[in-house]
Every structure is written in structure tokens, then in C-alpha cells.
Amino acid sequence: MPERVLLTIGTKKGLFVAEAPKSRGKFALRGPFGSGVAVYATLTDTRGKPRMYGSSCNAFFGMKILRSTDLGKTFHETKSAPAFPKDDGRALANIWSLEPGDDERDLWCGVEPASLFKSQDGGDSWELAPGISNHEHARKWQPGNGGLCLHTILRDGDRMHLGISTGGHYLSEDGGKTFAPSNKGIGVGFAPDPFPEFGQCVHKIARHPDAPGRLYLQNHGGFPERPGIGVLRSDDHGRTWRSIAKGLPSDFGFPIVVHPHGADTVYVLPLEPMTRTCPGGVPAVWRSENGGESWKRLTTGFPKKETYFTVLRDAMDVDELKEPALYFGTTTGQLWMGRDGGEKWSCLFDSLPPVNNVKVAVV
């Protein structure tokens, strides 16, 4: 079977799939699946026979998980979606992340209100992971503007990193059974204590799979009185964090992405903190090739003025081809691709519904 690049695009109005040959010459778009319903999480699971997933977050009829076994030509609801136990008192409000587990049919799912679920049958049934969902801090976390969401799940053997807004970074070292807050160096600008034990508004965490000790974190920055807390790095599996924001036009942003072939290369998309749009109306992705010590502004192909889009936390990704391309979607419905590691940008689609999520897989 020839390799193809598959984008899953979660939007306010449903799930789209864009497909192109490895050359990425032209992407064909299909969808929307789960029409009219917002999608915040997507996943193309390439273990075994590829499966695609999308969360269908229906404000009227509740949350669903959509699954495709034909590379995104059709999607069907799984038999059930994550749900809290009846006596828990919480009700599922949104589904924010879907990640592969250990076995081929294992999945992890992060939801709002911030909790974690596990499936062992490809999404047909779900079980609450109590170590984080019933953590003693769980009832103390506060929702950010996007809701109280568990949006990032990163795994490295028995180590599991979770990103919660606003709960912070939580680390498990026993396969997700127990968790502890691990936020030393992650600041906040919205509480008197600049470095609390937990409660940070972490926007996204990323890492390279071959360098699990190195993590990058886009935090809620943009506070003039507490500069530099927005873009961070850890070199000890997330136990401590330090700022790498120097040289960026803003330390506020949502996504953070690591190059697939080098743990030192990381991408952010800084936004002006008050409007959460491109600083000065000029879009730019910023790349560091030395772990955040310095940054380069990438703008080739973007408009030079009068552009004020927003890119949300899960709306940027990078493919794994030899010369990787980045992709991001905007809340104004554009889907951009940056060839050669972000050197040359072009707009693939310019009138999609507002984009919440973009993930890419080479299948």
C-alpha cells in the first residue's frame, strides 16, 4: 500500500479528513463526519490495522467517540463513551485527548472535568482511571477559559505525564496508577503565589519519544509582571522546569510541537496575550534548534499584515517524513502546511469551520 499523509481535523462543525500522497502535492478533503458537532480530540492509531478516532462533543446529546476502520472514509460511534460512575456526581462535559495505550486496542482519554479514562477494546468500553480522576487535588482544580480539561497524555513506559488546565503537570511513575503534581518552575500569573504546588494553566506539553527526559511545555504566559513563565523546558522527566521564552515575541501561546527527528528542535506559535492572535497581525511560527536557547522566526508564505488568527492547543502537529512538514489550523478556518520543517508555508484550506484539533499520520 502506498504511503499517504492523513490529517484529521477536528472542527466546531465536525471531523474532516484530508489525504495526500507522500509528496503532499494535493490534499483531498472529506467530511464533515459527526456533522455539526464540535470535535476536540482526534487520533490516527497506526498500531496494527490503522484506526481513526474523533471525539464528538455534542452539547445536546452528550459525548461520543467516533471510530473509522477504513482510513477515514466512514466513521461510526463506538459502543460507549467515557462516563463517570453514577455515584461520582460529575458528568462528562467534553473529550479533550485520545492517545494509544500499551496494547493494540488500549486507548487513554482525557476529558472535562479533568479526568482520565482507559479503554481496552478500541473505545467500546471505558473505565475511570482513579489515580488522577479522584486525586485529592481534583476537586480543587479550576476551569480555564476552555473548561477544566485534561488535554495532554504523554507516556514513556511506566511514566505518564498529564497536562491539566488549570491543574498543572501531573506525573505518574507506576503506569498511571498514582499521580503527583510536578510543577517546580511552572509559574502562574493569576494567583498571589507565583509558583504554587498545583493549579497552573498548562496549555500543552510535548516531547520526542527517543528523549523522554526532555519535555517542553507551553504554559499560560503573557503576564508582564511575571515574564518568561510561558515557554518551559524540563531535562529531568518533568520534575523541574525552566524558562526558554527568551527571544520570543510573546510567551503566550497554545500549541508546542517537537521535531520528529531531533529532540532539540521545537516549535511554538506565539500569540499576543490580550487578543490571543498573531502579534502585530503578522503570523509566524518560531523554531528553536537548540532546545529553546534561541529562536528563529518562520514566516515564508504567510500574509505580511492584517492577519489575526488564533491557533488552539491541539491544532498544530508535524508529520514524520524525512523532511517533515508542520500543520496547523486556525479558529478562522484555515489549514496551513509548513514544508521543510516550517520553512515554506502554504494554505491548504481557507474556509473550514473553526479548527480545534489537527493531527497527522503517515500511513
Added chain:
Amino acid sequence: MALAAVVTIHLPSALRKYCSGASDLSVPAHTVRAALEQLGRDHPSLYRNICDETGSVRRHLNVFVNSSHVRDLDGLDTALAPGDVVTILAAVSGG
């Protein structure tokens, strides 16, 4: 205890796929709550679309008994009489 009244639950088109395409279901129930709980036993997927894990009717759904909204009656404890029609409708909202 008297036999429960048999009432009709009328469903919006978006939910009929969860009960083999039926637009109306007959259930025995003394109250709206009991009618929904009966739905949960007979059609669990359908029930999950109407009520969340806590048993509350989802925020953007409205429940009527005949032509009255249950919020103007006794909520989910509204008593049902034989032949009543319980209508589930999605609210007008969105963007």
C-alpha cells in the same frame, strides 16, 4: 401499588437511531423520572443521549408532558396519567 400508567415518549429524529428508528415508545411509568429510568433499562444508548451520568436531563434538551414543559410542572417528578405524551425536544441554540 397501582399499575403504572402507560405513556408515550416521543423522540426527536436525531435520537431515533438509538431505538431502531422508532419515533414513539410506550413505557409504563408513574412519573417522568420513572419513564426516563425505564428508557435507561430498555434502551441504554438512547437514555445516555437524554440524561447524563448523574441522571439529569441534558442541559440543551427540553421535556414536555403533553404541551407543558416539566419545569412548569413538578420537574422530573411530574406525575403521568395513562395516555400522556412525554416529548423530548432539543433546545434552539447553537452558532
